[in-house]
Amino acid sequence: MTTDKLTDRQIKSASFEKYGKRTKLSDGAGMYLYIQPSGKYWRMKYRFGGKEKTLALGVYPDVPLKLARQRRSDARALIADGIDPNEIKKQEKAAE
Template sequence: MPLSDEQVRETTIPEGKNQLKISDGGGLYLLIKPSGRYWKLAYRFDGKQKSLALGVYPAVSLHDARDKRATAKAMLADHVDPGQVRQQQRRRQMGAAVANEQELINQAQEQTTTDMMQAPPPDHQQQPHPLSRSAQLQLEERRLRILQIIRDANGYIANELNVQQLLDEVGHRISFDRLRTDLAWLYEQHLVYLQTDTLWVIHLTRQGLELVDGRIWVPGIRRAEPVL
């Protein structure tokens, strides 16, 4: 039976289990984990069972996931593996991220006065108080969400207003000061570049893209689900 928006939004993991799958039919299902809700498509190609990641709810809605299922099914009807198409897209995206990163480096080298961030905000340099385990996990999850938001933005570029709004939509309501502290930390890990004018603009680096796609991991941020 097809899923409803309410089921997608409110279904929880049964006690004693660490995840739950709920199916929408046609191979599309929502994988519910403590870390989030992930759309997946199960399909067969050349006699092999495969799985395709379609995005994270609520950034990808039920309607969006069904559209992606339809697109993948159309590829399969033409004997095209949507997983292979995804890998090709990722390689092109990686190339775009590398080009964007090099352009930013060149701009910084050419400018005598640059608005690229040279140091984190003063409050970031203060010695932080130790966090509880739950607070640390929330912080690591939020840092990953920030990178996912930038990854999904056009050209791997987003401004802090958009990032804050989208964080709020997925349950991370924070102040601009807190967001800028998070961004400064991501900058120090070489996961983003920052243009720190009145409104901060964030660029995803090649390393940031690799992390958010689950190919690498950096301590202090939740490990991303690999993108197939």
């Protein structure tokens, strides 16, 4: 079981100005909120095929904390099944 660290209050109060630099706030199980001048982005770090990769989960507030955690769980399930979530995302984008 993962330990979720972030709260809605922490996310709302986090800003680039507050930290003065690009910052990552960890939520556990590889997921973090990446804060930069242009906004707040959900990302997930994972390893696949011996390489470290990053998966974009969405932009806050369009993707709230609960949905980001669900997307992280879905991605982890794919990885456990031997499927790279970034490849699935590329296939979905190509199908559009």
